Amino acid sequence: MNDIRVLLVDDHPVVRAGLRAMLGDFDGITVAAEASDGGAALAALARLNALGEPVDVVLMDLQMGAGMDGVTATGRIKAGEAGQPAPPVLILTTYDSDADILAAVEAGASGYMLKDAPPEQIRQSVLSAAAGQTALAPEVAARLMGRIRNPAPALSGREIQLLELLATGLGNRGIAKQLFISEATVKTHLVHIYGKLGVDNRTAAIAVATQRRIIRRF
Amino acid sequence: MNDIRVLLVDDHPVVRAGLRAMLGDFDGITVAAEASDGGAALAALARLNALGEPVDVVLMDLQMGAGMDGVTATGRIKAGEAGQPAPPVLILTTYDSDADILAAVEAGASGYMLKDAPPEQIRQSVLSAAAGQTALAPEVAARLMGRIRNPAPALSGREIQLLELLATGLGNRGIAKQLFISEATVKTHLVHIYGKLGVDNRTAAIAVATQRRIIRRF
DNA sequence: ACTTCGATCAACCAAAAGGTTGATCCTGGC
DNA sequence: GCCAGGATCAACCTTTTGGTTGATCGAAGT
Numbered sequence: 444m445n446d447i448r449v450l451l452v453d454d455h456p457v458v459r460a461g462l463r464a465m466l467g468d469f470d471g472i473t474v475a476a477e478a479s480d481g482g483a484a485l486a487a488l489a490r491l492n493a494l495g496e497p498v499d500v501v502l503m504d505l506q507m508g509a510g511m512d513g514v515t516a517t518g519r520i521k522a523g524e525a526g527q528p529a530p531p532v533l534i535l536t537t538y539d540s541d542a543d544i545l546a547a548v549e550a551g552a553s554g555y556m557l558k559d560a561p562p563e564q565i566r567q568s569v570l571s572a573a574a575g576q577t578a579l580a581p582e583v584a585a586r587l588m589g590r591i592r593n594p595a596p597a598l599s600g601r602e603i604q605l606l607e608l609l610a611t612g613l614g615n616r617g618i619a620k621q622l623f624i625s626e627a628t629v630k631t632h633l634v635h636i637y638g639k640l641g642v643d644n645r646t647a648a649i650a651v652a653t654q655r656r657i658i659r660r661f
Numbered sequence: 662m663n664d665i666r667v668l669l670v671d672d673h674p675v676v677r678a679g680l681r682a683m684l685g686d687f688d689g690i691t692v693a694a695e696a697s698d699g700g701a702a703l704a705a706l707a708r709l710n711a712l713g714e715p716v717d718v719v720l721m722d723l724q725m726g727a728g729m730d731g732v733t734a735t736g737r738i739k740a741g742e743a744g745q746p747a748p749p750v751l752i753l754t755t756y757d758s759d760a761d762i763l764a765a766v767e768a769g770a771s772g773y774m775l776k777d778a779p780p781e782q783i784r785q786s787v788l789s790a791a792a793g794q795t796a797l798a799p800e801v802a803a804r805l806m807g808r809i810r811n812p813a814p815a816l817s818g819r820e821i822q823l824l825e826l827l828a829t830g831l832g833n834r835g836i837a838k839q840l841f842i843s844e845a846t847v848k849t850h851l852v853h854i855y856g857k858l859g860v861d862n863r864t865a866a867i868a869v870a871t872q873r874r875i876i877r878r879f
Numbered sequence: 880a881c882t883t884c885g886a887t888c889a890a891c892c893a894a895a896a897g898g899t900t901g902a903t904c905c906t907g908g909c
Numbered sequence: 910g911c912c913a914g915g916a917t918c919a920a921c922c923t924t925t926t927g928g929t930t931g932a933t934c935g936a937a938g939t
Contacts, residue, residue: 460683562674600885612864632886
């Protein structure tokens with residue numbers, strides 16, 4: 444059986460070198476190409492397709508400095524922009540906020556791994572992704588399980604979106620403009636968010652959402 | 662002349678593998694050991710000293726998941742805890758916030774590099790550090806210059822205290838009670854804070870203060 | 880077909896936050 | 910001694926939020 448051909452997408456040369464070295468040590472996995480942002484990744488996929496050497500798995504970072512971010516790139520890959528069939532995309536990133544995970548899954552990612560994972564775990568994930576299965580980091584999986592067990596009122600995607608804008612310091616008017624909705628709708632969403640988080644003002648909502656890793660802060 | 666012996670300190674196996682592979686490709690540089698947090702770094706330094714094989718440069722990440730963080734570790738190394746003479750510590754991290762840079766420099770770091778730097782730049786920095794010189798990433802240097810030209814108004818201790826309670830989600834009344842002052846005073850402080858941070862509401866103040874790492878969040 | 884639920888909006892009122900002016904007190908420098 | 914600046918408070922007013930009620934629409938599930 445042929446090696447699994449992987450495309451690395453990460454803006455850090457150090458990380459790419461690490462993955463190259465790490466994956467190169469494993470039998471059955473070959474690094475076919477590398478890209479430093481989403482745009483380069485799409486180009487590389489198209490090029491390799493044209494050569495008749497399609498990649499089997501894309502290993503993608505989420506936050507990518509200047510260029511196209513990982514979620515956008517994943518969406519476009521899954522939309523077939525770089526050729527059909529679109530390869531599975533495995534997210535490999537540093538953070539595990541709900542917002543990131545949700546966005547990645549919605550974009551069509553078939554896995555979500557964390558960069559502090561041991562090599563063996565990363566290898567397994569690549570194999571799973573290549574086999575068409577999904578692969579979640581234990582931390583991520585645990586969070587999702589806990590969410591199911593605990594009737595912790597789940598926030599909708601839209602609500603998380605609002606929360607993120609909230610955390611940037613925007614007022615209701617600003618949020619409304621960003622999302623192309625009315626201020627009234629923003630207020631309604633906020634009331635729902637407050638209810639679900641058990642708070643009664645925006646700063647407390649940010650505090651709780653940060654603590655529960657619903658949104659990410661650096 | 663002997664190779665420069667480097668100690669890698671980073672909690673991500675992927676990054677360590679990357680640096681190992683990257684530095685290994687350069688003549689004159691050898692990776693003597695690795696550590697996944699500050700505590701392990703101190704231990705490794707002491708051990709290598711005892712063996713009569715001291716390291717010449719420590720390559721240190723700042724944010725290190727669970728264990729001792731990079732600033733603390735740097736301070737302890739420079740204090741001679743892992744043997745004299747203390748080797749130069751070169752910070753290699755992802756973020757370049759003012760607070761991180763200042764903290765690292767105060768702790769005694771002899772350089773501050775960013776992880777998205779090209780390999781050659783990292784190599785040069787290691788060589789500089791080994792030679793006893795300082796090495797700043799261009800981005801970092803630019804920020805420091807801008808900071809000197811444009812000194813940001815400093816927040817008073819009391820104001821930072823306010824900011825921390827603010828980030829908790831407390832209202833003005835709650836903050837007043839916590840600090841045993843009147844609501845009027847809280848408002849006055851807030852107006853000053855908004856002015857210094859260049860914002861006009863509490864959530865934006867939290868956002869900016871977080872970004873500038875004036876306050877800590879997790 | 881019916882229900883549920885997320886997303887959208889409106890109108891209204893109460894509460895909180897923001898902005899301004901001005902004042903006192905104390906401490907540390909010059 | 911004088912001045913600057915931090916910390917404290919008050920009164921007043923405007924704007925923003927928060928809370929409530931009620932409504933429409935569409936998609937997903939029963």
